[in-house]
Amino acid sequence: MTDPHALLPTLTRIAEALERLAPPPPPAPNLHGADAFVWHPGPPARLAPVKRVSAVDIALLQGVDRQKGLVLENTLRFARGLPANNAMLWGARGMGKSSLVKAAHRAANRETPGCLALVEIQREDVRTLPELLNTLRAQPRRCLVFCDDLSFEREDADYKALKSVLDGGIEGRPANVLFYATSNRRHLMSRDMIENERSTAINPAEAVEEKVSLSDRFGLWIGFHNCDQDTFFAMIEGYAGSFNLPIGPEELRKAAVEWSVTRGGRSGRVAWQFVQEMAGRLGVRLDG
Numbered sequence: 580m581t582d583p584h585a586l587l588p589t590l591t592r593i594a595e596a597l598e599r600l601a602p603p604p605p606p607a608p609n610l611h612g613a614d615a616f617v618w619h620p621g622p623p624a625r626l627a628p629v630k631r632v633s634a635v636d637i638a639l640l641q642g643v644d645r646q647k648g649l650v651l652e653n654t655l656r657f658a659r660g661l662p663a664n665n666a667m668l669w670g671a672r673g674m675g676k677s678s679l680v681k682a683a684h685r686a687a688n689r690e691t692p693g694c695l696a697l698v699e700i701q702r703e704d705v706r707t708l709p710e711l712l713n714t715l716r717a718q719p720r721r722c723l724v725f726c727d728d729l730s731f732e733r734e735d736a737d738y739k740a741l742k743s744v745l746d747g748g749i750e751g752r753p754a755n756v757l758f759y760a761t762s763n764r765r766h767l768m769s770r771d772m773i774e775n776e777r778s779t780a781i782n783p784a785e786a787v788e789e790k791v792s793l794s795d796r797f798g799l800w801i802g803f804h805n806c807d808q809d810t811f812f813a814m815i816e817g818y819a820g821s822f823n824l825p826i827g828p829e830e831l832r833k834a835a836v837e838w839s840v841t842r843g844g845r846s847g848r849v850a851w852q853f854v855q856e857m858a859g860r861l862g863v864r865l866d867g
Contacts, residue, residue, distance in 0.1 A: 610720045614688055615697040618724075620707040624714065632697065634681035641817045642810035642847065643675050646801050650759075651683050653799055657757050658687035658695045658721060664798025665745060665758040669765050673848030674803040676761040677727045684723055696722045702729055705737045708744045716753040729760040730767050738767065738793055745796035760797075767793055806845050811835065814850035822865055824857055831857070 610616065613628035640647055650666060657663035668676040684697045700711060705726060715722045731738045744758060752758075760767075794800060806814070815835045819826065826834075838853040839845045858865050 610696045610718050610722070611693070614693065614695075615684075615699070618698055618700045618704060618707075618711050620704050620710065624707075624710065626698065626714070629697075629699075632681055632685065634685045635678055636821075637679070637682035637686050639817055639821055640675050640679055640682060640847070641814040642806045643679065643803065646675075646803060647679060649799060649801055650679050651686060654683040654687050654695075654723070654757075655690065657723070658691060660721075663757055665752075665796075666760075666799035666801060667767075667794055667797035668759070668761045668801050668803065669763070669767075669794070670803030671805045671846065672763055673846030674806065675847040676803055677725075678847065680723075680725055680727075680759050680761065694721060696720050698722050698724045700724060700726050702726060705729070706740045708740050712744060712753055712756055715756050718755060721755045722757070724756060724758045726758075726760045729762045730764050742793055742796065745793075765794065765802075806847070808836075808845065811839060811845040811850060814847055815853060818850065818854040819857070822854070822858060822863060824854070824861055824863055826857065826861065 610626070613630060615629040615632045616626040617629060619625050619627055637647065637651060646668070650668070653663045653666060668679065670676070681697070684695060687695045698711070698715070700708065708724075711724065715724070729741075744752065812832055812835065815831060816828065818824075819831055824831070834857065835850075835853055838856065839849055842849045842852070855865065
């Protein structure tokens with residue numbers, strides 16, 4: 580019978596050879612090269628820097644004063660190292676939900692340059708949120724993880740990864756990470772998904788409650804609603820004044836009404852599209 584101790588040198592050489600063949604571990608991400616990054620789960624997983632974030636100044640966001648105050652205060656508290664809440668911004672399309680998140684991030688870094696990194700995760704990568712948080716956990720920089728247009732469909736189990744992150748799990752949410760999401764749906768779930776749970780579960784009430792309660796796990800739950808005509812005009816005039824569009828208020832409002840009719844509604848997105856159209860007609864460059 581072979582002496583096990585005699586095999587030890589051979590086994591050691593094999594282990595060392597395998598270690599040399601294995602790919603080296605990925606380097607720790609450097610979050611100081613930019614103020615924003617996009618998460619790519621890979622393989623290999625990486626954080627791609629964004630040279631310039633597409634964001635407007637927070638003062639230009641009109642008609643959402645209450646929402647703006649809540650998001651900005653929460654973001655600035657977090658950037659200053661104080662306790663803050665995960666936030667879900669839900670409601671009407673085009674009313675500035677994602678614009679507000681990016682504007683609040685810009686405002687925080689304007690107050691203290693480099694204090695806050697914005698990390699965008701795509702909806703289809705939500706299942707990798709725990710991996711992303713583990714990557715960010717050891718970073719000295721504070722990170723605002725952002726998922727735009729988040730929602731879940733029938734047979735979609737990715738919401739469980741989000742629940743785990745919001746609940747904190749055993750390790751808890753990293754102290755240097757905050758999570759913001761936007762959604763057109765109040766509870767992130769489609770009505771069909773909720774009805775399917777009700778019809779197939781052994782205990783329908785508990786199954787539905789599990790899914791609907793996902794939104795309750797956000798400390799801040801901020802609603803956005805369709806704007807009236809006065810608010811729409813305030814948005815238009817705010818942009819026009821900021822970019823010095825050479826057009827009178829009456830002519831501007833008349834053109835804005837015509838534009839909103841052709842677009843079938845009023846919103847912050849429609850207002851911005853109108854301002855781009857007018858700036859093009861008037862020969863004005865928009866550098867904001």
